[in-house]
Amino acid sequence: MAELEAVIGLEIHVQLATKTKMFCGCELSFGEEPNVHTCPICLAHPGVLPVPNEQAIRYALQIGLALECEIAPWSIFHRKNYFYPDSPKAYQISQYDIPIASNGKLGDVRIHRAHLEEDAAKTIHIGESGRIHGSAFSLVDFNRGGTPLVEIVTEPDLRGAAEAAEWARLLRETVRQLGVSDVNMEEGSLRVDANVSVRPAGSEELGTKTELKNMNSFRFLQRGIEAELERQRELVGSGGQVVQETLHFDPRDGSLTPLRSKEEAHDYRYFPEPDLVPLTPTEEMLREARAALPELPAARIERYEEMGVPTDTATLLAGAPQVAELFEETADEVTGVEPRVVANWLTGELTATLRKHGLREDWRERPVDSSSFARVMEMVEAKRISHASGKEVLEILVAEGGGDPDAIIERKGLAQMSDSGELEAIVEKAMADNPDAVERVREGNEKAIGAIVGAIMRETKGRADGGEVNRLIRERL
Amino acid sequence: MIDRDQVLHVAKLARLRLSEEDVERMVGELSGILDHVDRIGNLDLEGVEPTSHVVALENVLRADEPWQSLPRDVALAPAPDPSDGAFRVPSPQAE
Amino acid sequence: MASLLDLTALEAREAMAAGDLDATEYTAAWREAAAGDELNAYLWRDGDSEEAAAIAVERGSIAPIAVKDIFCTEGVPTTAGSRILEGYRPPYTSTAVQKLLGAGAPILGKTNMDEFAMGSSNENSAYGPVLNPWDRERVPGGSSGGSAAVVAGGLAPWSIGTDTGGSIRQPAAFCGIVGLKPTYGAISRYGMIAFASSLDQCGPLTRTVSDAALLLGILQGRDPLDSTSVGLDGGVSLPDRQDLLGLRFGVPAELARDAVDSGVREVFERTLRKIEDLGGEIAEVSLPSAEHGISAYYVIAPAEASSNLARYDGVRYGMRAGGDGDLIEMYETTRSEGFGEEVKRRIMLGTYALSSGYYEAYYGQAQKVRTRIAEDFSGAFAGVDFVVTPTAPSVAFKLGEKTDDPLAMYLNDFFTVPMSLAGIPAISIPAGLAAPEGGGPQLPVGFQIAAPAFAEQRLLDAAYALEQGIGFDARPGGADG
Ligand SMILES: [Mg+2]
Ligand SMILES: [Zn+2]
Helix, strand or coil: CCCEEEEEEEEEEEECCCCECCCCCCECCCCCCCCCCCCCCCCCCCCCCCCCEHHHHHHHHHHHHHCCCEECCCECCEEEECCCCCCCCCEEEECCCCCCEEEEEECCEEEEEEEEEECCCEEEEECCCCCCCCCCEEEEECCCCCCEEEEEEECCCECCHHHHHHHHHHHHHHHHHHCCCCCCCCCCCEEEEEEEEEEECCCCCCCCCEEEECCCCHHHHHHHHHHHHHHHHHHHHCCCCCCCCEEEEECCCCEEEECCCCCCCCCCCCEECCCCCCECCCHHHHHHHHHCCCCCHHHHHHHHHHCCCCHHHHHHHHCCHHHHHHHHHHHHHCCCCCHHHHHHHHHHHHHHHHHHCCCCCCCCCCCCCHHHHHHHHHHHHCCCCCHHHHHHHHHHHHHCCCCCHHHHHHHHCCCCCCCHHHHHHHHHHHHHHCHHHHHHHHCCCHHHHHHHHHHHHHHHCCCCCHHHHHHHHHHHC | CCCHHHHHHHHHHCCCCCCHHHHHHHHHHHHHHHHHHHHHHHCCCCCCCCCCCCCCCCCCCECCCCCCCCCHHHHHCCCCCEECCEEEEECCCCC | CHHHHHCCHHHHHHHHHCCCCCHHHHHHHHHHHHHCCCCCCEEEECCCCCCHHHHCCCCCCCCCEEEECCECCCCCCCCCCCHHHCCCCCCCCCHHHHHHHHCCCCEEEEECCCHHHCCCCCCCCCCCCCCECCECCECCCCCCHHHHHHHHCCCCCEEEEEECCCCCHHHHHHHCCEEEECCCCCECCCCECCCCCCCCEEEEEECCHHHHHHHHHHHECCCCCCCCCCCCCCCCCCCCCCCCCCCEEEEEHHHHHCCCCHHHHHHHHHHHHHHHHCCCEEEEECCCCHHHHHHHHHHHHHHHHHHHHHHCCCCCCCCCCCCCCCHHHHHHHHHHHHCCHHHHHHHHHHHHHHCCCCCHHHHHHHHHHHHHHHHHHHHHHCCCCEEEEECCCCCCCECCCCCCCHHHHHHCCCCCHHHHHHCCCEEEEEEEEECCCCCCCCEEEEEEEECCCCCHHHHHHHHHHHHHHHCCCCCCCCCCC
């Protein structure tokens, strides 16, 4: 039997960060008392009608454009009919055969479609076990019901669990930077379901897929897919067949259990929503949506790579827009320092310093201004100060909320030892103090040189240039 | 024509419980109506655009401005079984 | 008192404006008349309960009105004629009722109707049938039977109803009054309990064409709460046209061929001659797809209804039964006990038409027929100003006469359904009296005039001229008023 290849597609529900619901003026709510954001419309009283939220349409257009989708010049809403207490009308208003956006891509993954719909209400099952099965009754809270959603469906282009989780992170970052959603997986403003199947490597056919739900973190997404791939590989490998079903991920033990279907017959009886008129995005609407697009992570990564920044560093920067902004300004301002080096300083030294001070990369006020930062790197690059001293200056800048790097170097006496005679004397003393190490280096144990260098650095308080120290030791061996 | 099994399936989709007598009657009545309706099945309407709307409107949207939601007691007042500030319903059972 | 109630709504308004009529006294007289309802036409009257504060009009400046029980009215029982909404008091008021209150019209009460507006005889109300004031053994038509009966029976000066496939026009015809179904989108549907969303339209039931114009003027308008509402550009002015000179009236060849009672046909023919007397011209037009209207309608309307009525699930409002079982048990018990036979029949029909494997054959095909019918009308209106037909193929039939044969009942909508599918305005005016086929009392016959979309003003002007020419002044003898 050939090796079994993983085939994964994702379905992502993004709650839009509008002020009001999709089809009524009730405010969106966050962890409030149940049923305090409802009205006759979102409770589906007799006679009410939906009117779409224009901001939700704008956000959907932005998402569509950010995912390089074709925007439908004419699209409509459908009714998806099913009975469940979380669906007050007993139908969800969604888009069906003509979504607002389709045929896009993000990174290497093709986007099948992105469409607008409304969220369901929250149902809490009460009972001994606290689970659906065997519980006595449920309580319905309509606060969330009617929250605008964009559902994004990918083509089955992902080939592994880690790859899927990584791509999902890129999508989250992309949507987050659009500013159209909080994209918080724990809180459910970003929900990622996975369609998972396996097939013999090289085959073009798709195997039977299962749908994985309730993975409310990227780690769980990866774990869920891994577990399901393993199950399917074992099943198919031993001659079994995958059954199409929906599996519920349990974060407590990582298990997957089949979910009872909401409507056993699965016949949603879609038909065009007669209460709504078509959406026909105008040139104006599209222009506005395009203008609102920031540079998105995928484009940024590509641009940074062209500047010579390694892919992983570029990805880190693209995921933290504030850091990226500081990177660009500093790289612009600095002389004689490669962008690659600036990027390394930012994602390495600066980030470590920030952590030490309990700061995060999504700072409001910059911990260090670009010209001071540039100056520090320039001096390191010119060997005026050592790398370690550069780090120290940076730390002082952050701790003191700014300052003049030259003055700090002066104050702390960090300038590289330029007097060769002074350094030579220290080197000679260090060698004399560590005869064992000198002997071992002579015998070919290169590592032993560390003890001599360490002694010199202690003596010079790190002001000596490591390369120069090395040269002077070797001269004397 | 619609048969017994179809009537039972459709009743299930529509969440209606039919007595044996209801089923019998539905089979007859619905078949009679469908016989009449089926005449349009024979029309050649290839290429005709379906009309789901008679009004020629587009992009009728609402500004994203919050309005006053209902006080919770008002929202719950018409409910058959309000409980703990929520709408209580029997739980779905495993089949 | 009798003379007070004889005033048309327009006359009453003018008298009130001139200070010749005391609004409070006038409204009180109508409340008293409404209290004497022997037709089962009202389901609720103001004064029946204390909760009507939200709809209380301080001092009326226009005639009080009866409202079909399909319009949500805050704090006032609103049932849509269904058991499933028994005791339901909406937390909000429909735009149409809001407009009436805004115009200073006190609400007299809520009128009986076929459950969820499904029916042509008012026999499908969970609260018992409405009796026709002309002959209490006969139906008033439906589904706005209560709204027609109160106006014809002297229990209200005017009323509003809804028309999905003829539900204003046909009861107006059966009760000898004026009924107007406006263009789809002329009046907001917000707060009007949905039957078939793409067809439902609110409209006036009145004694005269002028009253219909007055009421339409109050009700029409684009509503931000209804995406599909448009309103009528320029509003509505009172008609005063005296002749039909230069106007062409088209009689559809296909519809004329179908079975129409001889009495009805006679009145219809006589009315055509009257049009010619007034200077109008009669022409034959062709609506080849109109004969399929009933088929398309009885797919589209039930399909939309099956979805619209799915919200009655015993969770948030209305009746609940079987709550001791599991969720599905509760759903099924509530809906099976809460809905009447006709509603269940239509839900079944509509669910079937939308279900997997049947959508294209039924719903898809019906929507295409709808396109064809709309095209037929556009074609006809290229050559004529109006299309005219009898409103119904017969006069009011007897209670129970058609309840065993749903298809026969549906065919009663033959002349009214095509206009609904095309979304165009149509009015029924009383054109004369005729005896039912096989003999019986003289009963009113309606004459239907349809116009292009949004041509309400022209329609009302022509209907007014014809109304004056016909001079219909018969009144039912069965009820006093
Ligand atoms: Mg969805
Ligand atoms: Zn709401």
